[in-house]
Amino acid sequence: MTRRKQMKKPYVDYGNYYNKGGEGYMGTIVLANMERIDFVTTTIDVDVVDSVANVRKNISLMNLNTASLLDFNDHTLFIPATLLPKENFNHVNVYHELAQYPFFQQAQSVIQENGAAKGVFRLRRVVNEEKNTAIIASDLCVLSSLFGEPALIHVLHSQANTHPNHVIVMLHFAGGVMAHVDYTFSNKESIELEWSGVQQIIEFHSDEMNPFDPKSFTTLPLQYNVDSILRNAEPAEQVLPKFQEFLQAVGGVVE
Amino acid sequence: MKIGMMSFAHMHAYSYADSLMKLDNVELVGIFDDDLTRGKEVAEKYQTAYYDSQDAFLALDMDAVIICSENIRHKEMVLNAAKAGKHILCEKPIATNLADAQEMIDVCEDNGVILQIAFPVRFSTPIQQLKELIDQGELGDIVAFRTTNRGQNPGGWFIEEDLSGGGAVLDHTVHMVDIMRWYLGHEITEVRAIVDSYFHGVDIDDAGLLTLEFENGVIASHDASWSRFNEYPTWGDVTIEVVGTKQTVKVDALKEHFRLFTSGQKSLSNVFYGNDMDFGLIRDFVDCVEKRRDPSITGMDGLKALEVALAAYESSEKKAKVSL
Numbered sequence: 228m229t230r231r232k233q234m235k236k237p238y239v240d241y242g243n244y245y246n247k248g249g250e251g252y253m254g255t256i257v258l259a260n261m262e263r264i265d266f267v268t269t270t271i272d273v274d275v276v277d278s279v280a281n282v283r284k285n286i287s288l289m290n291l292n293t294a295s296l297l298d299f300n301d302h303t304l305f306i307p308a309t310l311l312p313k314e315n316f317n318h319v320n321v322y323h324e325l326a327q328y329p330f331f332q333q334a335q336s337v338i339q340e341n342g343a344a345k346g347v348f349r350l351r352r353v354v355n356e357e358k359n360t361a362i363i364a365s366d367l368c369v370l371s372s373l374f375g376e377p378a379l380i381h382v383l384h385s386q387a388n389t390h391p392n393h394v395i396v397m398l399h400f401a402g403g404v405m406a407h408v409d410y411t412f413s414n415k416e417s418i419e420l421e422w423s424g425v426q427q428i429i430e431f432h433s434d435e436m437n438p439f440d441p442k443s444f445t446t447l448p449l450q451y452n453v454d455s456i457l458r459n460a461e462p463a464e465q466v467l468p469k470f471q472e473f474l475q476a477v478g479g480v481v482e
Numbered sequence: 483m484k485i486g487m488m489s490f491a492h493m494h495a496y497s498y499a500d501s502l503m504k505l506d507n508v509e510l511v512g513i514f515d516d517d518l519t520r521g522k523e524v525a526e527k528y529q530t531a532y533y534d535s536q537d538a539f540l541a542l543d544m545d546a547v548i549i550c551s552e553n554i555r556h557k558e559m560v561l562n563a564a565k566a567g568k569h570i571l572c573e574k575p576i577a578t579n580l581a582d583a584q585e586m587i588d589v590c591e592d593n594g595v596i597l598q599i600a601f602p603v604r605f606s607t608p609i610q611q612l613k614e615l616i617d618q619g620e621l622g623d624i625v626a627f628r629t630t631n632r633g634q635n636p637g638g639w640f641i642e643e644d645l646s647g648g649g650a651v652l653d654h655t656v657h658m659v660d661i662m663r664w665y666l667g668h669e670i671t672e673v674r675a676i677v678d679s680y681f682h683g684v685d686i687d688d689a690g691l692l693t694l695e696f697e698n699g700v701i702a703s704h705d706a707s708w709s710r711f712n713e714y715p716t717w718g719d720v721t722i723e724v725v726g727t728k729q730t731v732k733v734d735a736l737k738e739h740f741r742l743f744t745s746g747q748k749s750l751s752n753v754f755y756g757n758d759m760d761f762g763l764i765r766d767f768v769d770c771v772e773k774r775r776d777p778s779i780t781g782m783d784g785l786k787a788l789e790v791a792l793a794a795y796e797s798s799e800k801k802a803k804v805s806l
Contacts (some may be wrong), residue, residue, distance in 0.1 A: 312793040343544045345680045347689050347707060351628065351723075353730075379801065385625045385725075386699040393725050394701045395624040397674065397693045405691050407703045409628055411725055423632065423689075423709035426680055 239317065253318070254282035256307040257456055258291040263324070266451035271455050286454060305460050308365035308470055316463035321470075324362075325350075325369045326459055327451035329432050335373055337429060338422055345403035346424035348374070352409070355416045360393040361408060364473035367396070372410070373470065374400040379477045396477060416449060483768060484511045484544035488536075488551060488559050490524050490638060491517070492573050492762065494600065495550035499766035502548075508768055514539035546771045548764075549573060552645040553652075557582040562595065563767050564589045568779025569596040571767045575785030575791065577658050578647025583788055587781035596772025598767050598777035599784030601660045602722055606735040609661060612724065616665050619651075624666055627694075627702035628725070629658040635708040635716030641686045649686035651677050651794050654706035660779070661722060663786060668698045670786075671801075674803045675794035681709050694793050715741070716752040728751035735759070750766035 276287045279298050296304070296312055296319075303318045311321055311333055325331055338344050348370070354362060371377060377400040378479070392412040396408040422429035433448040485508055487499060487754040489667040502510050512531040514520030526534035531608045533539035538546075540562060546569035549559045557577050559649040563570050570590065576599050577583040590597035603609055615621060631654040640653065641647040663669065672695035677687045689709060738756030743749055770777050 275672045314600055338628075347680070347691065347705060347709060349705060360712075379676070383693055383695060383701045383703055389623065389727060391625065391626050391725065391730075393701065395693055395701055396627070397691055397703070403678070403690065404682060405678060407691050407693070407705065409626075409703055411626075411730065413730070423681075423707060426711055428709070428711075428714060463610065 237460060240392055250445070253303070254284070255286045256282060256299055256302050257286060257288045258310065259288060259307065259456065260324075261288075261290045262446055263450055264288065265447070265452045269452040269455070270454055271457070278467070279411075286453070294302045305456055306463075308368065308466060309359065309361040311361070311463060311467060311470055313444040313467075313471075316467070319463040320460035321463050322456045322460040323369045323452075325366045325418075326372075327455045328449065329451065330418075330433075330436070330448065331369075332455075333434070334420055334422065334431065336346075336427050337427070338373065338424065341427075343369045343402055344424055346422060346427075348404055348406040348423075349419075349421040350406070350408040351419040352413050353411045353413050353417045355414055356412060358394070358412045360394075360474060360477045361394060361434040362420065363408070364470050364475045366408060367398070367470050367476070370398065370406060371400075374404045375402050376400070380473075382454075382477050386393075394477070406477075416446075418449060461462070483508050483772060484542075484547070485543060485768070486510070486512045486539060486544045486547045486568075487524075487787075488514045488539070488547050488549045488563065489555070490515055490520055490550060491555075492550040493551045493636065494573055494602075495548070496524075497758075497760040498548050498550065498600075498764055499524070500572075501758070501761040504761060505765065505768060507772075511544045512539055512542055513514050513587045518754055534563055541566065545569060546767070547570065548600075548767075552639045553647045554645050557586055559691070560586045564593040564597070567593060567595060569771045571598045571600055571764075572781075572784070573600045574784060575626065575652055576781060577648070577788060578652075579648065580785060580789060580792065583781070583785040587785065590781060596770060596774075596777050597781040598770060599779045599781060599787075600763060600772040601657055601779050601783070601787075602763040603657045603735060604664060604779060605757075605759040605766065606720070607757045608737070609720075609722070609735050610731045612722070612731060612733045613665060615731065616724065616726075618695055620728065621724055621731055622728030624700050624724055624726055626700060626725040627662050627665075627703065628723040629662065630705040630719055630721045631655070631658050632705060632709050633705045634710045634712065634714075635682045635684070635688060641682075641684050641758050643686050646686070648791065649679070649793060650685070650688045650708040651675070651690035651706050652694075652788075652791045653708075655690070655692060655704060655794060656784075657720065658706075658722065659787040659790045660783055662694075662696075662702060663783070665697070665722075665724065666696060666700060667775050668696045668700065669806070670694050670702075670790050671697045671806050672803055673790055673793035673797050673806065675797040677795055677798035681707070681711075687795075690794060690798070692790070694790070713748045715748075715750045726759040758789075
């Protein structure tokens with residue numbers, strides 16, 4: 228089944244992602260958590276499809292749980308880093324979910340506004356799934372692009388036989404930033420970000436910044452658009468080394 | 483009951499003195515302070531006698547003293563007060579090293595006097611309510627903690643290491659370590675920390691992150707800093723999030739406030755209306771002395787909290803985990 232998401236003309240040139248169709252046709256498919264996609268701020272034409280067979284010349288958006296990556300061999304793919312394959316990533320572009328959230332993009336620009344930042348960064352995520360260290364590795368890729376290479380990564384996991392699983396990652400970035408990122412793998416979704424900089428404090432909590440009350444009517448604070456994914460994704464071969472390094476680190480200590 | 487106060491170097495002394503004034507059964511019989519100007523001022527404010535001699539002050543007929551000196555002088559004053567037979571409430575941190583802390587505990591025990599450490603956060607109503615929920619099993623088993631204690635740079639002797647013994651990490655770690663130990667009933671065995679100075683251009687630390695492991699496998703992260711500036715809506719924060727097997731609960735001890743907007747450089751202020759935890763601490767200490775019962779926060783509680791803060795400095799210096 229194909230559902231067309233008709234939007235106004237894009238203000239960003241996404242021409243490279245549109246394909247002409249025809250023999251040997253390759254489509255552009257964005258795999259995403261559909262609950263996270265903000266269609267209101269998505270400006271490009273995108274088909275929401277539930278099967279590779281329904282991919283047409285527009286950009287297609289599919290739920291990331293609908294198929295194996297092997298089914299997409301003939302297409303240009305945009306996938307979250309959590310699905311990053313270890314090999315066979317021709318035509319695969321990777322995005323980090325954290326970096327797509329508008330709150331994060333705004334916070335990042337505020338932190339970077341005055342050049343080299345010094346301060347304490349804290350990120351707290353409650354994740355609605357079983358323990359998944361790929362989410363942590365993806366977030367660490369985002370933080371390293373913001374603060375530089377970490378000189379220290381210290382990781383603590385809660386006891387394996389307890390639920391929920393909780394993971395604490397402490398990082399020290401050489402430029403003068405220390406960070407704690409805490410994860411609870413539970414049955415809800417929330418993100419809290421705090422930045423204590425010099426004469427500058429940022430506080431964000433997705434539960435508090437929800438414009439609805441009751442909050443269950445929207446997931447708006449934790450939504451991002453397809454434009455952002457296409458704009459920020461990088462070729463898989465560029466993302467993979469750093470991602471794997473962090474994936475390995477979240478199993479222990481790397482100094 | 484007759485209580486005296488030793489030094490107003492620590493700003494908490496004013497709040498503790500205010501609390502004493504509220505208790506009908508307590509008389510503030512005198513103030514010792516080796517800062518003559520400050521001592522005379524506070525003696526006048528609280529309408530009591532000023533002493534510039536510790537010996538003369540400790541010779542007074544009184545039941546207990548409250549010590550709010552510079553950290554480095556806690557030991558000297560506790561030992562003198564204990565030997566004079568006075569029960570003691572000592573401001574945190576108990577001392578600046580473990581040997582001093584142990585000696586203070588031993589001397590108080592030898593002289594049969596109470597030594598209570600001033601951890602007022604234990605008397606915050608939401609902090610106490612969370613303790614009750616944990617004890618009732620509402621959270622299940624504790625999996626992890628996430629705590630913060632961030633405030634403004636107090637300046638003065640706090641940023642002079644030879645008087646304070648440490649900066650924000652010493653100042654703002656001990657409270658929440660005490661609360662975590664109190665909630666869990668287990669000790670911290672591993673400390674990994676980053677300590678640095680970011681915010682005020684001072685040599686002493688004003689920022690620190692601690693990652694902790696308890697003996698029963700519970701893990702914790704703690705943020706201790708003097709990162710709040712004057713224009714921030716409130717002095718700082720005291721928060722704890724407890725991840726349990728049944729549910730996760732977060733408490734912000736200073737959340738009970740309304741927002742006050744005014745024209746000017748500081749346009750937003752949080753006006754706190756919650757319970758006065760300092761008054762709760764003082765009332766508990768007075769009750770403890772009155773009933774000659776064991777203190778609710780012992781010298782050993784103070785020592786264990788200090789141990790973690792000192793381990794944080796060691797860990798940061800060595801860039802390695804410190805085992806306790």
